[in-house]
Structures are given as structure tokens and as C-alpha cells.
Amino acid sequence: GDSVTQMEGPVTLSEEAFLTINCTYTATGYPSLFWYVQYPGEGLQLLLKATKADDKGSNKGFEATYRKETTSFHLEKGSVQVSDSAVYFCALSHSSASKIIFGSGTRLSIRP
Amino acid sequence: NAGVTQTPKFQVLKTGQSMTLQCAQDMNHEYMSWYRQDPGMGLRLIHYSVGAGITDQGEVPNGYNVSRSTTEDFPLRLLSAAPSQTSVYFCASSYLGTGEQFFGPGTRLTVL
Numbered sequence: 001g002d003s004v005t006q007m008e009g010p011v012t013l014s015e016e017a018f019l020t021i022n023c024t025y026t027a028t029g030y031p032s033l034f035w036y037v038q039y040p041g042e043g044l045q046l047l048l049k050a051t052k053a054d055d056k057g058s059n060k061g062f063e064a065t066y067r068k069e070t071t072s073f074h075l076e077k078g079s080v081q082v083s084d085s086a087v088y089f090c091a092l093s094h095s096s097a098s099k100i101i102f103g104s105g106t107r108l109s110i111r112p
Numbered sequence: 113n114a115g116v117t118q119t120p121k122f123q124v125l126k127t128g129q130s131m132t133l134q135c136a137q138d139m140n141h142e143y144m145s146w147y148r149q150d151p152g153m154g155l156r157l158i159h160y161s162v163g164a165g166i167t168d169q170g171e172v173p174n175g176y177n178v179s180r181s182t183t184e185d186f187p188l189r190l191l192s193a194a195p196s197q198t199s200v201y202f203c204a205s206s207y208l209g210t211g212e213q214f215f216g217p218g219t220r221l222t223v224l
Contacts, residue, residue: 032211043116043202043215044155089154093211098143098162100211104154 002027006090006103013080014111021075021106023064023090031092033057033066033073034100038087047075047088082110114138116216118203124222125193133188133219135203142208144186145170146178148199149218155202161186162208193223 007022025033032051036044048057053068062077073090090103119134137144145160157170161180175197177189186205190197200220204213 034211043217044204044213045215046212049212091211095209095211098206098208098211099145099157099160100213102155 002031002092002094002101004090004092004101004103006088006106009087009105009107010109011106012109012111015082016079017110019075019077019080019084019108021088021090021108023073023075023103025071025073025090025092027071027092027094029094030068031094033064034091034093035062035064035073035075036089036091036102038089038105040086044089080108080110082112084108085110116203116205116214118201118216118219120219121217122220124224125190126224127193127195129193131190131193133190133201133203133221135186135188135216136184137186137203137205137214138184139205139214140183141205141214142183143213144180144203144205145213146176146186146188147202147204148172148197149202150199158188158201190221195223197221198223 003026034049035047037047038044048059050057050066056065064075087105087107089105093100116137146158147155156172159178161167200218203216206213
């Protein structure tokens with residue numbers, strides 16, 4: 001069945017460091033890929049998405065590119081801020097279904 | 113737009129008690145779902161619905177019931193609470209086939 005694997009956390013970085021959170025997926029066909037973010041004490045919210053191969057999703061300085069050949073959707077940001085501290089979830093969904101499959105989440109902490 | 117609302121925000125139950133967690137959305141989304149999130153873990157799907165009158169089981173349905181009498185509301189009922197049901201519960205909704213889910217703020221449930 002479909003699945004999402006993302007790097008284990010926690011990830012701790014200093015402010016202004018470069019961020020990469022790895023995400024790979026296993027799926028039939030051509031799913032849509034997502035990154036969700038969960039700030040402390042809140043529900044998840046969509047950060048960015050890509051719906052086809054080679055698409056780049058971007059939002060709030062974060063980017064991720066849908067790589068069909070490596071089945072990956074790694075999250076990157078050039079310069080992180082303390083306010084980026086949160087849990088990040090990679091996810092996939094097929095257009096023929098509404099269920100979304102989440103990875104296990106990666107906790108990110110940014111030191112001032 | 114209120115988005116997805118959940119009540120209550122916090123609840124403490126004794127083992128064996130029953131209760132209903134409320135979820136409502138005002139976006140006319142067909143798809144609604146319930147997840148639980150345990151400490152340090154990802155999301156697990158409990159039940160979902162693709163429209164009024166239609167519900168189905170997710171990954172961890174035992175001990176929970178749902179109903180969907182209207183498009184807007186999707187309550188989750190705990191039949192006989194157990195300590196293993198201590199968790200944070202999230203409700204989410206989306207249009208069918210998009211995978212782009214909107215989450216409520218969560219209900220933190222403790223079962224003693």
C-alpha cells in the first residue's frame with residue numbers, strides 16, 4: 001500500500017541555518033504531495049503542495065519539489081527562524097480518493 | 113468563515129464514561145475525518161465520511177462511533193472510555209478528491 005517516510009527528529013538548528021527535512025513516498029500512480037505544519041498546541045495546517053512531477057510548492061520561504069524519479073518531496077528553507085519551530089508532516093493523496101496518508105512527523109526546534 | 117470547529121477543547125473522563133466530541137465545518141466540504149495523535153506520534157485515522165449518511169472505518173476505529181446526519185457536523189462518540197483513549201483528537205475536512213485537509217484546533221482528552 002501507499003506510504004510516506006520522513007526523517008526522524010528532533011531536528012535542532014540555529015537561527016538562519018539551512019533546513020532540509022527528507023521525505024520519500026511509495027505509491028501507485030501519481031499522487032499529490034503535501035507538507036503540513038503543526039505549531040505547538042494547534043491543529044495541522046497546509047504549508048505547501050505539489051500535484052504533479054517536477055512541480056515546486058512554496059510558501060513562507062519553504063520549498064519542496066516533486067521528484068518522481070527518486071519518489072521524494074524534501075522540504076527546504078534557506079534561513080530558518082525561531083518561529084519555524086513546529087512539527088512538519090509529509091503526506092500524499094490520490095485525486096481519486098480523499099484519504100490522506102501522513103508520515104510520522106519531524107519535530108523542528110530553532111535556537112535563537 | 114469559522115473553518116473547522118471542535119468542542120470541547122479539554123475533557124477529563126473516568127474509565128467507563130461515554131462522551132461525544134463535536135466537530136463542525138462551514139465550508140461545505142464533503143469529506144470529514146477524525147484522527148488521534150498520541151505523544152510523540154503521528155496521526156492515526158479513526159473514522160471518516162465522504163458525505164451525509166456515509167461513514168467508514170479508518171485505521172483505529174475500535175471504541176469509537178460516528179454519524180453524519182448533515183454535511184456540516186461529524187461527531188465522534190466514545191462508547192466506554194478507557195485510559196488507552198487518552199490522546200489529542202483532531203477533526204478535519206476537505207472537498208472530495210483534493211487531499212487538502214483543513215484541521216480543527218483539537219480536543220485534548222484524558223481518561224483516568
